[in-house]
Amino acid sequence: xxxxxxxxxxxxxxxxxxxxxxxxxxxxxxxxxxxxxxxxxxxxxxxxxxxxxxxxxxxxxxxxxxxxxxxxxxxxxxxxxxxxxxxxxxxxxxxxxxxxxxxxxxxxxxxxxxxxxxxxxxxxxxxxxxxxxxxxxxxxxxxxxxxxxxxxxxxxxxxxxxxxxxxxxxxxxxxxxxxxxxxxxxxxxxxxxxxxxxxxxxxxxxxxxxxxxxxxxxxxxxxxxxxxxxxxxxxxxxxxxxxxxxxxxxxxxxxxxxxxxxxxxxxxxxxxxxxxxxxxxxxxxxxxxxxxxxxxxxxxxxxxxxxxxxxxxxxxxxxxxxxxxxxxxxx
Numbered sequence: 001x002x003x004x005x006x007x008x009x010x011x012x013x014x015x016x017x018x019x020x021x022x023x024x025x026x027x028x029x030x031x032x033x034x035x036x037x038x039x040x041x042x043x044x045x046x047x048x049x050x051x052x053x054x055x056x057x058x059x060x061x062x063x064x065x066x067x068x069x070x071x072x073x074x075x076x077x078x079x080x081x082x083x084x085x086x087x088x089x090x091x092x093x094x095x096x097x098x099x100x101x102x103x104x105x106x107x108x109x110x111x112x113x114x115x116x117x118x119x120x121x122x123x124x125x126x127x128x129x130x131x132x133x134x135x136x137x138x139x140x141x142x143x144x145x146x147x148x149x150x151x152x153x154x155x156x157x158x159x160x161x162x163x164x165x166x167x168x169x170x171x172x173x174x175x176x177x178x179x180x181x182x183x184x185x186x187x188x189x190x191x192x193x194x195x196x197x198x199x200x201x202x203x204x205x206x207x208x209x210x211x212x213x214x215x216x217x218x219x220x221x222x223x224x225x226x227x228x229x230x231x232x233x234x235x236x237x238x239x240x241x242x243x244x245x246x247x248x249x250x251x252x253x254x255x256x257x258x259x260x261x262x263x264x265x266x267x268x269x270x271x272x273x274x275x276x277x278x279x280x281x282x283x284x285x286x287x288x289x290x291x292x293x294x295x296x297x298x299x300x301x302x303x304x305x306x307x308x309x310x311x312x313x314x315x316x317x318x319x320x321x322x323x324x325x326x327x328x329x330x331x
Contacts (some may be wrong), residue, residue: 013132015187017219018085019058020247020310027304028311029331030249032061033318035087042086042093046100051320052293055327059104060097061135061222061313064090068143091122093128104133105118105275108191109165111155112139112148119155119164124172127168135189135222136213159212162188166217185300192248196237198269207242220246221308225253225264225315227296228273229303236307253315254322255293257286294325301330 019028031052036045049060059136065087071079073225094105107126109119127133138158141148148156155161167173171183193206200206221244226232232250239248253264261272261280276296283289301312312330314323 006124013130014058015219016059016104016133016189017187019104020249027309028058029055029057029195029327030061030311030313031316031318031323032063032251032313033093035065035093036087036318037086038088042089042096045093045318046096048318049316049320050101051324052316052327053101053103054324055331057103059106059133060101061062061106062090062093062097062108063087064108064110064139066110066139066142074202076185091129092104093123093277094126094131105131106133106135107131109134109136110139111150111158111161111168112142113139114155115151115153116155116164116314118151119149120168121159123165123168123184123186126186132185133187133189134165134262135191136165136193136218149227157209157212158190159209159216162213162216162218164320169217174307187219188217189220190214191224192221192235193224193269194231194238195224195270200292203238207238210239211242211244214224214244214246221248222313223248223251224268224270226270227253227255227276227300228271229307231271232304233307247310249311249313250301250309251313251315252297254297254326255280256290256322258283258289260293290322294322297322297326298329301326305330 031049033045033049036042067083067085070082070084072082074080083122090107094107096104097103109122114122136158138148138161138253146150150156155164165186165188168184169186171181173181192210196203196206197209223232223235236248255261255264261277262271265272279292280289282290304312314327316323
């Protein structure tokens with residue numbers, strides 16, 4: 001009989017913060033991907049991101065897409081509201097990433113669409129899988145609505161969600177009274193907005209919101225994408241002046257089409273530097289625009305590395321070509 005009969009072998013996870021400390025002061029390469037639409041084979045996603053494994057990202061963020069609603073007329077003439085999720089599968093994708101690539105997945109965990117009990121159950125599932133990193137977010141509005149409404153007995157704000165995760169790390173569950181419950185060990189990331197979250201009145205209010213998330217137990221910060229490095233530099237300096245000492249990872253997106261000049265600012269409430277805008281508008285086609293986008297991102301990355309960022313985190317939309325074109329030049 002094998003001496004290892006009772007030993008179950010799992011991929012050994014590491015915390016995002018451990019990865020950031022273990023690269024000898026050099027920034028690491030990381031990416032964010034989105035689940036495929038419902039009914040799509042997961043291998044299409046895994047094959048799409050496989051080229052990026054060349055650069056050995058130590059962790060991969062996997063977004064969580066909440067429910068959406070639409071109305072449908074029924075045969076009897078009544079109108080029914082239908083609930084659907086177009087991109088399920090975050091937990092399954094995280095497990096597949098661990099098994100296929102031996103890389104740490106970082107699932108997004110949302111306030112929106114979850115009760116506190118739902119959140120606890122999700123965290124327990126992640127803990128059982130050996131997933132020790134999460135990114136705690138409030139989440140977007142449930143389409144087609146234009147305001148955020150938490151579920152009954154759900155969290156309104158991300159700092160509340162961070163607090164629940166932190167409590168589980170201390171063995172404190174929602175309804176259990178036992179003194180020695182199994183504690184989780186999640187490394188908790190949160191989001192920040194160098195150009196201000198669109199719902200905040202101003203940058204000062206947005207900073208106060210971030211400080212609440214940090215005080216609740218956040219271990220690191222990932223920023224919204226930006227194209228003007230000065231916005232990130234100013235934001236980091238402001239955070240440090242306010243006593244926020246945890247790592248602040250810049251989020252980056254490589255512009256790939258001329259249309260994104262208008263789409264990205266509307267979707268993510270960010271500014272496009274005028275010099276960059278003029279260069280892209282002068283392009284005759286998207287192929288030229290993509291090349292300008294790559295060159296701009298390379299310049300951004302080099303400046304950010306000189307500034308001393310802990311990582312360069314790319315929002316890939318689960319595509320590898322533009323990200324790899326940039327990363328190969330800076331890593």
